[in-house]
Amino acid sequence: MADSDKISPGAVHSDASDHERHASSSHVDLNKNLEAKIQNPLADIPRDQLIREVNTFANDNGLAEIAPLLQRGALVAQNPDGFESMDEITEEEKQHIRNETLHKWKHPMALYYTIAICSIGAAVQGWDQTGSNGANLSFPQEFGIGHGHEPSHPNHDRDNWIVGLVNAAPYLGSAFIGCWCSDPINYYLGRRGTIFISAIFCLLTPIGGAVSQNWEQLFITRILMGIGMGLKGASVPIFAAENAPTSIRGALVMSWQMWTAFGIFLGFCANLAVNEVGAIAWRLQIGSAFLPAIPLTVGIYFCPESPRWYIKKRRFGDAYQSLLRLRNSELQAARDLYYIYTQIEVEHALVGGSNYIQRFIELFTIPRVRRATLAAFTVMLAQQMCGINIIAFYSSTIFVEAGASPKESLLASWGFGLVNFIFAWPAIFTIDTFGRRSLLLFTFPQMAWTLLAAGFCFYIPKSNPAHLGLIAFFVFLFAAFYSPGEGPVPFTYSAEVFPLSHREVGMGFAVATCLFWAAVLSITFPRLLAAFTPTGAFGFYAGLNVAAFVMIFLFVPETKQRTLEELDYVFAVPLRKFISYNTTQWLPWWIQRYVFQNKNAKLEPLYHFHGVAGEKEDEKRAVSIHEATDRKDPVEVKE
Known part of the structure; x- marks a missing residue:
């Protein structure tokens, strides 16, 4: 880069050190953000001081060659809405920044390749979950535990529990081993290395399950499968979240669930395809799950490693190279590198460094981290409370209880998998606009009444086609x-809400919560179905949907359109203040606006933005970009 590209630090000097600057810029208490202020740590730094600090950062970390680029990136990060008036920024660079709003899906292929690999990992997860669904109709008979459907048999209760335990084995392995191994393995091997190890587990264990000679062997192979599932479930969403740009992070990270749903659908397809092959059908149904693990194992190392993991390891040059592959221009990569670094430095001052055990304890002792832990725990627990997995694990059994033949039950399960996959697509367009919290608050009441309705339909005589x-x-x-x-x-x-220092152990805790309760559900549902009848079981989970709705309303803040580091300020707001706002301001406003149709009802926002792009700032920025685009010919952007 030519010397003419360098930015002069100007005539004004300051003796403030980096430490003093970070202390002054973080005057918002990240454990008790009473004003609910979301702050840019660069916002109030004098220009000459910012340039000096960027130069110091570059020289200290082997980035002197790109120091002028880092300076320009820092200026854009400091004033994200003012880039149009910066003479230091070229027109081509401005166009790249405009495209972040005008063409938010226009990104390098390396980013989408990364998301595609993450999606394959999710499909592995889904297929692993449903291999046992169809197998439940036949493997118990082969292993002499198929008397659960015969209430008069002396081994009725024992067999129900064994079938439930075999189905729960992957979730037990995940909840008690895999999820907790995620933090140390991520620490030493990074996101890609952890996902590779998980892929090996998910490649070999379905084959082991398919050749099992008794239920104990099948149980052990599925425990080992769970280790891979736990590693993958705790790492893949983090990997996607840390690589994705803020504006579409939700849509890209949600590919985990969408392609998990696709994997579930493929598992149902496999169950149906091999149903007629005879006694070995269940072996093929369980063993087929190794197929999507092959491209995951091979493809993961062609992805760029998480730049935030590199920054955490103080490997700033590698972080910059990774960002170059994930962003459309060098300026955007330099901007994100320095902005992420400064926000992590503020975060580091809050939580500091700690070992694995300390990090786990701090999930519950540091207020900012504790609020994230509660929110992630709530949404993960709610996924099991809603009852989805009583269908995903036992749909074939449920439809047989409803009077379907084994083949009809597999067809109905296939339909469930197809619906589950197709209706995941709308979230791509709503999760970053409608928001995470809003989607949950809308859908939980709907899930409650549909489950209740399904349960009551069991009262219709089986002779009736309806x-x-x-x-x-x-x-x-x-x-x-x-x-x-x-x-x-x-x-x-859950992949978003934890600070970088606690992201792996926090995500491990969240996924362990989800999969532990999935295991509890899997173990107990055969017995629950026998004791409550299908109507009672469905009604029970309908009630849990209502309870989950209340928990989400009270404990889960919105995270859309905020960088991962800006969420430190969101979770710094005390829980009491958050609950008070939602019960005394948001809820009355919602009733006035949507129940009484009062279009003049006004709501004071909870969060206030300082030096970052808030909702109103986003609108202004979009307008200014359109005006700038109208004034000048757009610059052709290279892919």
């Missing part, structure tokens, strides 16, 4: 409401 049809209809409708709401949000949300 019996099976209406049960399937309401189960499908339940899936249609689940898929764009509680489906994509929990893993997306």
Whole structure:
């Protein structure tokens, strides 16, 4: 880069050190943000001081060659809405920044390749979950535990528990081993290395399950599968979230759930395809899950590593190279590198460094982290409370209870998987606009009444053709409401909310919460179904949907359109203030606006923005970009 590109620090000097600057810029208490202010740590720094600090950062970290680029990137990061008036920024660079709003889906292929690999990882997860669904109709008989459907048999209760335990094995392995291994393995091997190890587990264990000779062997192979599932479930959403740009992070990270749904659908397809092959059908149904693990194992190392992981390891040059592959221009890569670095420095002052055990304890002792832990716990627990997995694990059993033949039950399960996948697509367009919290608050009441309706349909006599049809209809409708709401949000949300220092252990805790309760559900549902009848079981989970709705309303803040580091300020707001705002201001406003149709009802926002692009600032920026584009010919942007 030519010397003429360098920015003069100007005539004004300041003796403030980096430490003093970070202390002054972080005057918002990240543990008790009473003003609910979201702050840019660069916003109030004098220009000459900012340039000096950028130069110091560049010289200290082997980035002197790109120091002028980092200076310009820091100026854009300091004033994200003022880039149009910066003489230091070329027109081509301005056009790249405009495209972040005008063409927010225009990104390098490396980013979309990364998301595609993450999606394959999700499909592995979904296929692993449903391999046992169809197998439940036959493997118990082969292993002598198939008496659960015969209440008069002396081993009735024991067999129910064993079948539930075999189905729960992957979730037990995930909740107690895999998720907790994620933090140390990520620390040493990075996101890609952890995902590679998980892929090896998910490649070999379905084959082991397919050749099992008794239920104990099948149980062990599925425990080992769970280790891979836990590693993958705790790492892939983080990997996607850390690589994705803020404006479409939710849509890209939710690919985890969407392609998990696709994997579930493929698992149902495999179950149906091999149903007629005879006694070995269940072996093929379980073993087929190794197929999507092959491209995941091979493809993961062609992805750029997470730049935030590199920054955490103080490998800033590698972080910059990674960002170059993930962003459209060198300026955007330099801007994101320095902005992420400064925000992480503020965050580091809050939580400091700690070992693995300390990080786990701090999930519950540091107020900012504790609020994130509660929110992630809530959305993950709610995914099991809603009852989706009583369908995903036991739909074939449920439809047989409803009077379907084994083949009809597999067809109905296939339909459920298809609905689950198709209705995940709308979330791509709503999760970053409508928002994570809003999607949950809308869909949980719908899931409650559809489950209740499906349960009551069991009272229709089996001789009536409407019996099976209406049960399937309401189960499908339940899936249609689940898929764009509680489906994509929990893993997306949990990958976002923790600070970088606690992201792996926090995500491990969140995924362990989800999969532990999935295991509890899997173990208990056969017995619950026998004790409560299908109507009682569905009604029970309908009630849990209502309870989950209340928990989300009280404990889960919105995270859309905020950088991962800006969420430190969101979760710095005390829980009491957040609950008070939603119960005394938001709820009365919503009733006035949508129940009484009062279009003049006004709501004072909870969060206030200082030096970052808030909602109103986003609108202004979009207007200014359109005006700038109208004044000048657009610059052709290279792919």
